[in-house]
Amino acid sequence: MSRARAEGGTTPLRVVGVIGAGVCGPEDEARAEEVGRRLAEAGCAVATGGLGGVMAAASRGAKSAGGLVIGILPGATAADRNPWVDVPIVTAMGDARNAILANSAEAFIAIAGGFGTLSEIAFALKRGKRVVSLGSWRPDPAVIAAETAAQAVLLVLAG
Amino acid sequence: MSRARAEGGTTPLRVVGVIGAGVCGPEDEARAEEVGRRLAEAGCAVATGGLGGVMAAASRGAKSAGGLVIGILPGATAADRNPWVDVPIVTAMGDARNAILANSAEAFIAIAGGFGTLSEIAFALKRGKRVVSLGSWRPDPAVIAAETAAQAVLLVLAG
Amino acid sequence: MSRARAEGGTTPLRVVGVIGAGVCGPEDEARAEEVGRRLAEAGCAVATGGLGGVMAAASRGAKSAGGLVIGILPGATAADRNPWVDVPIVTAMGDARNAILANSAEAFIAIAGGFGTLSEIAFALKRGKRVVSLGSWRPDPAVIAAETAAQAVLLVLAG
């Protein structure tokens, strides 16, 4: 990458995915927002599925700390993005977009979530990527459990 | 559909997905072959990811009973299909093709399998479809456990 | 493939794609139906995007001659398939499914059509596959012009 830097190439972003359901309660929302904020403070971009609930809260938290927010959307327009997404990627491929999110981030924090979140965890594990669960699925011991948002961010960045 | 039948329309196939890893031991192979055979005997088409292991054994079983075998392949050519696939669908989209398989079958039998199989189960559950596990993942009580291939086929068709 | 045949493997289908718009006039409909029928009479399966217009007419024609019809659908359910589709593949990925159709057939007949058909022709040409145009786009000399349905089928099978 020295050639790249010599010619003004960019240092690749460190991208962490935050995954969870599109609707969530206040406790998970607070955790997601703190996770997003702490990731941005650590210099990471945050990638999510771009919608509401955990995705919106993590995005809002990341923006509050000046982070870059990538939203990999399932629908056919950017209109359903949450308002804290900087870079909307409009896949129009439904939840098959979960595979793209699994490919595009280096590690993941899962907060609560339903079957879509489970599919995302499975794809991340298949790619050998670190997954930290904050009250989410742990289908396999490879998923690392965290108790707090602060701990989840520490664990996800330790990889 | 009466218009369709009047003009020679086809009765839609009943398609069952058989999912599991691309490499498997002899016991799972035997179970997958029996599952494929029994599904074809029941008049179902069998859809798989089109590769080896559980996918190939289920395909071989289905062909042995004259069934139609659909292989939804991850790669960019049909060359890596197992030889019992009648209809190769060449997605070139890696394991994001698991979402297409989840969309395209009405119910699923999972045999053993790794994280790819887990992602498939998650997608199927998200779509509210029946999933029967024969020694595979059961991340949620919605997944129905079966002990034998015969039982798995009975359970998957009971939906 | 000799191992496959020895164990009851299937001879791969010869799959030809028929592409064109979801709404069309009676002349294009008649041509599409004849193309589908002639392809089935030649022993080919017909793959289309699974919807109406040219796709439905080609499917109906293929079924009238006992052919197998594959519909690679853009939506999230099989409900919008035309009634002559035997094997609905439910991609839920919109017109990105055109790439899957380009991968999954060996050659293509394009009948009239709009920008979606043009994208399909482009993908087919990119894969080095034969494209015959029956009153459709010819963005490149590699696309072979035909004047009649009969001629289109002869040309597409000559490859």
Place this chain on the structure above:
Amino acid sequence: MSRARAEGGTTPLRVVGVIGAGVCGPEDEARAEEVGRRLAEAGCAVATGGLGGVMAAASRGAKSAGGLVIGILPGATAADRNPWVDVPIVTAMGDARNAILANSAEAFIAIAGGFGTLSEIAFALKRGKRVVSLGSWRPDPAVIAAETAAQAVLLVLAG
């Protein structure tokens, strides 16, 4: 969007796609670099397919003016991104990713290019988006011809 701004929401990026082949001559490279630079100077993010040739030159140009560069990659890792991509989106879906690029930018400048570029133009036209051609395909009068990089940028932003 006033709610978003009130809570620190982000103003959506204006994203323009620059499309063209992965290998190109020095003249097209110079044009692509100038296009990228001028788009960034106008405050736009630049989205490309993330690889070499026209894509790399446009990315380099955009970075030289401090722009944000999104690369929607066809492969399964970010390793083949050009070094000026800030945000690599790893689709692992081959050139079906062209549909995602067509969805994710508001307008497009096409520079030279082969059949992949043609598929991208077709998808953009299908979505009713503005396409400016700088020595690229013009399959339809809806594609606007430009003679210079400066003119192409003016025309693409006039929409």
